[in-house]
Structures are given as structure tokens and as C-alpha cells.
Amino acid sequence: xxQVKQNSPxxxxxxxxxxxxxxxxTNSMFDYFLWYxxxxxxxxxxxxxxxxxxxxxxxxxxxxxxxxxxxxxxxxIVPSQPGDSAVYFCAARANAGKSTFGDGTTLTVKP
Amino acid sequence: ExxxxxxxxxxxxxRGQQVTLRCSSQSGHNTVSWYQQALGQGPQFIFQYxxxxxxxxxxxxxxxxxxxxxxxxxxxxxNALELDDSALYLCASSPxxxxxNVLTFGAGSRLTVL
Numbered sequence: 479x480x481q482v483k484q485n486s487p488x489x490x491x492x493x494x495x496x497x498x499x500x501x502x503x504t505n506s507m508f509d510y511f512l513w514y515x516x517x518x519x520x521x522x523x524x525x526x527x528x529x530x531x532x533x534x535x536x537x538x539x540x541x542x543x544x545x546x547x548x549x550x551x552x553x554x555i556v557p558s559q560p561g562d563s564a565v566y567f568c569a570a571r572a573n574a575g576k577s578t579f580g581d582g583t584t585l586t587v588k589p
Numbered sequence: 590e591x592x593x594x595x596x597x598x599x600x601x602x603x604r605g606q607q608v609t610l611r612c613s614s615q616s617g618h619n620t621v622s623w624y625q626q627a628l629g630q631g632p633q634f635i636f637q638y639x640x641x642x643x644x645x646x647x648x649x650x651x652x653x654x655x656x657x658x659x660x661x662x663x664x665x666x667x668n669a670l671e672l673d674d675s676a677l678y679l680c681a682s683s684p685x686x687x688x689x690n691v692l693t694f695g696a697g698s699r700l701t702v703l
Contacts, residue, residue: 576634578634579633
């Protein structure tokens with residue numbers, strides 16, 4: 479039973495437009511959510527996070543939205559740049575325990 | 590500030606063999622977690638070590654074992670290798686056990702079991 483799901487394996491957007499990556503979860507005990515970005519031949523790197531007590535967190539071009547009632551979060555990238563092309567993983571934690579990851583979404587930003 | 594380093598980067602083993610993967614945590618981090626990432630999937634939690642003791646384990650059999658040393662570096666050992674063990678093994682460190690939400694990952698060790 480996969481507790482964190484990223485239903486879109488891939489997403490392609492034009493440079494300058496908005497990228498929206500989605501993530502759904504099932505475990506109500508998750509209290510902290512993170513997005514990681516992964517380039518080929520590198521480990522995942524932390525991008526942005528949000529606590530369950532908030533519904534939005536912004537960092538430059540990146541904004542994460544959390545809808546607890548729907549158990550859904552999304553990552554918005556505006557404007558998208560070719561360097562943003564990577565695999566994006568959604569992750570969730572419960573009580574500072576292990577991180578549970580989704581299977582990732584491959585984002586391609588076309589120049 | 591050095592990041593997380595893992596060795597070896599690639600290795601090939603045959604079914605039934607044993608493998609040891611190594612990880613040096615980021616400076617100042619005392620918690621190490623190991624993840625297995627199969628092709629096309631997200632990282633799956635294997636276990637975590639804090640102050641040289643196992644602190645949480647995922648759904649992996651006992652033939653997956655680990656160690657953490659006083660300098661906070663860590664090893665992942667896998668015995669009796671199976672074909673399905675072929676994956677990227679990621680090590681991640683974090684500053685402490687409580688309240689540490691962000692993981693710093695190494696580039697991984699890619700294991701191929703033939």
C-alpha cells in the first residue's frame with residue numbers, strides 16, 4: 479500500500495510557464511511534507527517543505543500548497559526554467575520518523 | 590562543509606554473494622538513513638542509525654543490516670544477494686533524530702546483481 483502517490487510520471491512545460499506537480503497521501507499521521515529534486519547521477523536534494531499546520535510555503539520561484547482535507551499537496555514552479563528539468567519526489571514524515579517517498583515526476587522544461 | 594559521500598559508486602555482484610556499502614555523513618550530522626531506490630520508483634526506507642544504534646527499520650528482511658561508527662559514518666551490508674536487490678542505494682544524513690526533517694543525500698551506490 480503506497481502511502482504517498484505521485485500520479486503523473488512525467489510533465490512537460492514550456493520555459494517561462496508554470497509547472498504544477500501533484501502529490502497525494504493516505505496517512506493522516508503525516509505532519510511534515512517535503513519536495514526533493516534529483517538530477518541524473520546525483521542524490522536527491524531538498525527543495526522546499528511545509529508543516530501540516532500551514533497551507534502554503536513559498537521560496538522564490540517555488541511554492542508548495544497543502545490541502546489537508548483532501549490529503550493533497552502540490553508544487554508550483556513559476557516561471558519554469560530549463561535547469562528545473564529533473565525528477566521531483568514528494569516525501570512525507572510522521573512524528574520526525576522515516577521519510578516516505580512517492581515514485582517521482584519527471585519534469586521537462588522546453589526552451 | 591563536506592556533503593554525504595558514498596562508496597563504491599557502482600558494483601556488480603552475483604546472486605548469493607554479500608556486499609558492503611559505505612557512507613560518510615555530512616559534517617555535523619549524527620543520524621544516517623539508508624534507502625533503496627529501484628528503477629522507476631521512489632526511495633524506500635531501509636533503516637536509520639542514531640548514535641550507533643538502529644533507530645527505525647522499514648520492510649526489509651534481516652539479511653539487510655547496518656552499522657554506524659563513532660564518527661557517524663555508516664555501512665549497509667546485504668547478505669545472500671537476490672536479483673531484486675539490484676537498485677540504487679542512497680545514504681542520507683540529518684543533524685539529529687528529533688525534529689530533523691530534511692535529509693542530505695549522497696549520490697548513491699548502484700548495485701547490479703546477476
